[in-house]
Amino acid sequence: MVRIILLGGFAAALAICGVADASWSTGGGGNGASSALSIPPVAAPSHTIATYPSVSLSWPAVTVGGAAVTYTVRRYSEPGVPQPVGNACTGSLPTSSCTESAVPVGRWQYTAQAARASWIGAESARSTTVEIAAAPTSVACLNCHTYGTTTYVNAAIATAVQLRATFASTSLATDTANLSLTDGASHTAAASSAAPDGAGTVSFAPLDTSTLVDGAVTAAAGVTANTGDVSPTMSLALVRDTVAPSGSDVAGANGGTARQLDNGDTLTYTFSEPVDPATVKAGWTGTATTVSAVFTNTGGGDTIAVTGTNLGSVDTHANYVKATLTCSASTMSTSGSTVTVTFGGCAPAGSARKNAARSAFTWTPSASVTDLAGNSMSTTAVTQTGGKQVNF
Amino acid sequence: MTLRAALRIIAADRARLGLALAAVAVLLTATLTFGSWAVGSSGGNGYSRALTAQNVTLSDATASTTAQLYPGGTGGLWVKVTNPNSFPVTITAVNGAGAITSDQGAACNASTGVTFTGASGLGQAVAGGATVVFSLPGTVAMSNASDNSCQGAIFTVPVTLVATT
Numbered sequence: 416m417v418r419i420i421l422l423g424g425f426a427a428a429l430a431i432c433g434v435a436d437a438s439w440s441t442g443g444g445g446n447g448a449s450s451a452l453s454i455p456p457v458a459a460p461s462h463t464i465a466t467y468p469s470v471s472l473s474w475p476a477v478t479v480g481g482a483a484v485t486y487t488v489r490r491y492s493e494p495g496v497p498q499p500v501g502n503a504c505t506g507s508l509p510t511s512s513c514t515e516s517a518v519p520v521g522r523w524q525y526t527a528q529a530a531r532a533s534w535i536g537a538e539s540a541r542s543t544t545v546e547i548a549a550a551p552t553s554v555a556c557l558n559c560h561t562y563g564t565t566t567y568v569n570a571a572i573a574t575a576v577q578l579r580a581t582f583a584s585t586s587l588a589t590d591t592a593n594l595s596l597t598d599g600a601s602h603t604a605a606a607s608s609a610a611p612d613g614a615g616t617v618s619f620a621p622l623d624t625s626t627l628v629d630g631a632v633t634a635a636a637g638v639t640a641n642t643g644d645v646s647p648t649m650s651l652a653l654v655r656d657t658v659a660p661s662g663s664d665v666a667g668a669n670g671g672t673a674r675q676l677d678n679g680d681t682l683t684y685t686f687s688e689p690v691d692p693a694t695v696k697a698g699w700t701g702t703a704t705t706v707s708a709v710f711t712n713t714g715g716g717d718t719i720a721v722t723g724t725n726l727g728s729v730d731t732h733a734n735y736v737k738a739t740l741t742c743s744a745s746t747m748s749t750s751g752s753t754v755t756v757t758f759g760g761c762a763p764a765g766s767a768r769k770n771a772a773r774s775a776f777t778w779t780p781s782a783s784v785t786d787l788a789g790n791s792m793s794t795t796a797v798t799q800t801g802g803k804q805v806n807f
Numbered sequence: 808m809t810l811r812a813a814l815r816i817i818a819a820d821r822a823r824l825g826l827a828l829a830a831v832a833v834l835l836t837a838t839l840t841f842g843s844w845a846v847g848s849s850g851g852n853g854y855s856r857a858l859t860a861q862n863v864t865l866s867d868a869t870a871s872t873t874a875q876l877y878p879g880g881t882g883g884l885w886v887k888v889t890n891p892n893s894f895p896v897t898i899t900a901v902n903g904a905g906a907i908t909s910d911q912g913a914a915c916n917a918s919t920g921v922t923f924t925g926a927s928g929l930g931q932a933v934a935g936g937a938t939v940v941f942s943l944p945g946t947v948a949m950s951n952a953s954d955n956s957c958q959g960a961i962f963t964v965p966v967t968l969v970a971t972t
Contacts, residue, residue: 439860439971439972440969440970440971441860441861441862441863441892441896441970441971441972442862442863442967442968442969442970443862443863443864443865443888443967443968443970444862444865444904444965444966444967444968445864445865445866445965445966445968446865446867446868446963446964446965446966447865447868447884447885447886447901447923447943447963447964447965447966448867448868448869448871448872448884448885448886448961448962448963448964449872449875449876449882449883449884449885449921449923449947449961449962449964450869450872450873450874450875450876450882450959450960450961450962451874451875451876451877451882451921451949451953451957451958451959451960451961451962452874452875452876452877452958452959453874453958453959454877454958479877479880480875480876480877480880482877482879482880531877531878531879532878532879532951532952532953533878533918533951533952533953533954533955534877534878534953534955534957534958535955
């Protein structure tokens, strides 16, 4: 019995010692969990018209887990109709900005949407409206004076220049039509009016150009949308000229027998500036034309007048004729600021005196003559420069 | 009886000693085969008191997750483990054990893009009777194949654990 107890105890001791040094494995099964991010929403793009008609867009960049995303930009009409987006906002954009070029005329709103691989974030809210407004199709001055291809603002209208702009069918009543006059010294006069709803014209309130200086003036008409966006302008080149012309000189010259009025003699009128030939003689374009000059005997201060013209009268302060002398085949021409009459066909021959005294002519212009801008001639009498002299 | 006398008696009865050792070996083999273990020995006489190592259990860890996955990115796996034993165990490895699913439905499940690489060499201790939530950073990857509907998804990742005492 004692042996059995000892053997059992020894075996148990071995077992205990062996277990104490073991490392047991266990385990288990089940589920772990992991979760995914979402692409954050993008704020509505902001926009500017950097260079008409290009719209620059930008929006706050987003990331997913710190990783970059790409963006899709969409353009809608205000009612929400999708529009094709132009360069360079098409496709998948790696940056949070782009500039769409050649955006058509209209009112547009933009959205941005982030994406990464197959993941697509929520489309942003639509931006505020940007308007690509069309420029007026033309600008006209209603009361300016036109000579040739030049449009003048003269003294008569300088305080009330009437301008009109014409708009295409894309014009919106929510737009404001603007007009400005700017001179070479950057002085301006401006007016505004509601734009037409569709095609139409806007006649602006008369503009006072008193603050502008004479010279080149630009009339520019454009549109400002209620979004603050502006259109290009349509321009009209004007010339402001408010100075009235005046007589500068008058002089006779011998073309035949000295000191005697006869065929070939000339009378030259000099103005302060070129004048409109049509105001000298109706229909005259400045090319040589036949006129009739009449010398009237006054017994010592004979006068000269050119029939059918607005050249005014000349007092010769000399005794050239004994009776009325008519040079019916005279020729009138102009060059620069002068008008010259070359006498011809003078008759009767016996009316002309010989050895006329030296004198200084006096010329009284007519207000019917205007400069090219339409300013009326000063009627202040002009005395021949150089004093008394032999004229014919 | 002295120790020397006792050893002499044991050595003299080698046949009974062999039987006793064989009984102990059978007892140890039986307990380890079932993944559990026993302390002490029945010795064939009905006196022993047995201890059994039970498997750890896993429960829902979704509440503990932090959203990290995105196409082309990696994230962690969260595991919530309960050790039902009265003694501590150490989690040494977590291995994938099946298809990964999501809470977003069929479209996402069809293409989660999510893979679990497994983790070994761990030393996550779980005290006896304790529940522990731990994460395995960077062990879950999401490819660009992840379906759009997987945004914000919580993925269920079947795993098996290896633990030691």
